[in-house]
Amino acid sequence: MDQIWCNKVTIAVRFVENISESINSGYSVILQLPKYVPWYASMMEIVNSYIMRDNSTRSFKKECDQGIEPGEYLINKFCKQEVRAHYRPGIGYPRFLAQIKEITLNQSILWVSEVDAVQVKRWHSFITDYNKALEKNKTGGLFVIETNDISLLKETKGIKLISYDDSIEEYDNYVFNMLAAAELKESKLFKQYLSEAVSSMLPDDIELASICISMGRKFLNNPIDKIRKAAKDNYRSDGTVFDVKESDEQLKDRLWRAQIKMIFPLIEEHRNSVISKYKNQIEPLLPLRAAYGEEIDEVSGVELGTIAFLVTTGKIMVDANDSDKIRLLKNMRNILAHIGVIEHNDIDKLFGF
Numbered sequence: 001m002d003q004i005w006c007n008k009v010t011i012a013v014r015f016v017e018n019i020s021e022s023i024n025s026g027y028s029v030i031l032q033l034p035k036y037v038p039w040y041a042s043m044m045e046i047v048n049s050y051i052m053r054d055n056s057t058r059s060f061k062k063e064c065d066q067g068i069e070p071g072e073y074l075i076n077k078f079c080k081q082e083v084r085a086h087y088r089p090g091i092g093y094p095r096f097l098a099q100i101k102e103i104t105l106n107q108s109i110l111w112v113s114e115v116d117a118v119q120v121k122r123w124h125s126f127i128t129d130y131n132k133a134l135e136k137n138k139t140g141g142l143f144v145i146e147t148n149d150i151s152l153l154k155e156t157k158g159i160k161l162i163s164y165d166d167s168i169e170e171y172d173n174y175v176f177n178m179l180a181a182a183e184l185k186e187s188k189l190f191k192q193y194l195s196e197a198v199s200s201m202l203p204d205d206i207e208l209a210s211i212c213i214s215m216g217r218k219f220l221n222n223p224i225d226k227i228r229k230a231a232k233d234n235y236r237s238d239g240t241v242f243d244v245k246e247s248d249e250q251l252k253d254r255l256w257r258a259q260i261k262m263i264f265p266l267i268e269e270h271r272n273s274v275i276s277k278y279k280n281q282i283e284p285l286l287p288l289r290a291a292y293g294e295e296i297d298e299v300s301g302v303e304l305g306t307i308a309f310l311v312t313t314g315k316i317m318v319d320a321n322d323s324d325k326i327r328l329l330k331n332m333r334n335i336l337a338h339i340g341v342i343e344h345n346d347i348d349k350l351f352g353f
């Protein structure tokens with residue numbers, strides 16, 4: 001599933017390329033990532049391969065932020081004791097490190113993760129001053145600073161701000177679910193509905209959604225229970241647990257919205273086909289009174305409840321199969337109208353019409 005997300009979802013691919021292209025163009029990057037990134041390790045592998053493909057003379061290092069002044073951290077990591085001895089506070093870490101010619105930092109790409117709100121400001125300030133202090137045409141170190149929020153930062157010379165939240169939208173999650181469902185041996189309608197249901201119920205959790213998509217038909221037989229079980233029985237790719245905070249009622253409401261979006265239009269299509277088939281019997285009965293007393297004088301406006309009533313009272317004669325179809329369509333429409341969720345057995349019947 002990670003290969004679908006990392007290699008086939010266009011915006012996810014572009015997001016990764018944006019990081020690597022910025023580095024390859026000589027920019028440092030301050031990167032906003034959410035708490036849970038889909039298949040983080042796979043993303044890192046791809047970014048690393050893209051970067052090193054065009055930066056064979058540089059080394060790629062990944063570190064966790066130490067919570068100290070960035071310049072202090074870098075001078076201790078990249079400078080020998082005899083070099084550190086020449087440092088003076090009046091020079092400042094950015095200028096001191098920028099002026100050193102023989103230092104492995106100049107050939108390094110340093111990815112710093114787990115940077116909090118306080119530290120990201122320090123890194124932003126350090127890299128800005130460091131870039132200013134570099135001599136013209138001198139190659140210095142490049143940085144990727146990974147944090148949760150970059151909303152208060154601005155791009156400066158040599159720094160790109162890249163935000164996951166601004167790049168990846170719910171639509172991209174839906175695209176992933178469609179691509180994942182495409183691998184199932186099911187009908188086109190089934191795969192479309194499965195993608196819609198999973199996307200609606202789990203709009204922000206691609207990894208959990210991928211597990212649910214892979215269940216296929218089993219998922220749709222009891223979506224809420226299957227989400228709970230999938231979250232309980234599995235772990236994220238980074239080893240952390242899934243945490244579904246939504247209540248059963250919230251998940252049910254999301255499933256209802258998915259059915260309104262996809263199942264309701266199908267019901268209407270079949271209503272129109274029934275009207276078209278039995279138009280010659282219905283038109284002479286116009287105008288008709290609907291359930292709440294409103295008058296219907298156009299055949300296209302005759303609702304399923306009214307059609308079912310005409311069949312039951314013998315005012316129109318329909319095929320036995322159509323009688324069952326009308327009854328099912330009417331019940332399904334009533335369920336959705338009263339904010340209820342249609343059982344999947346009935347949806348399967350709808351797909352089979």
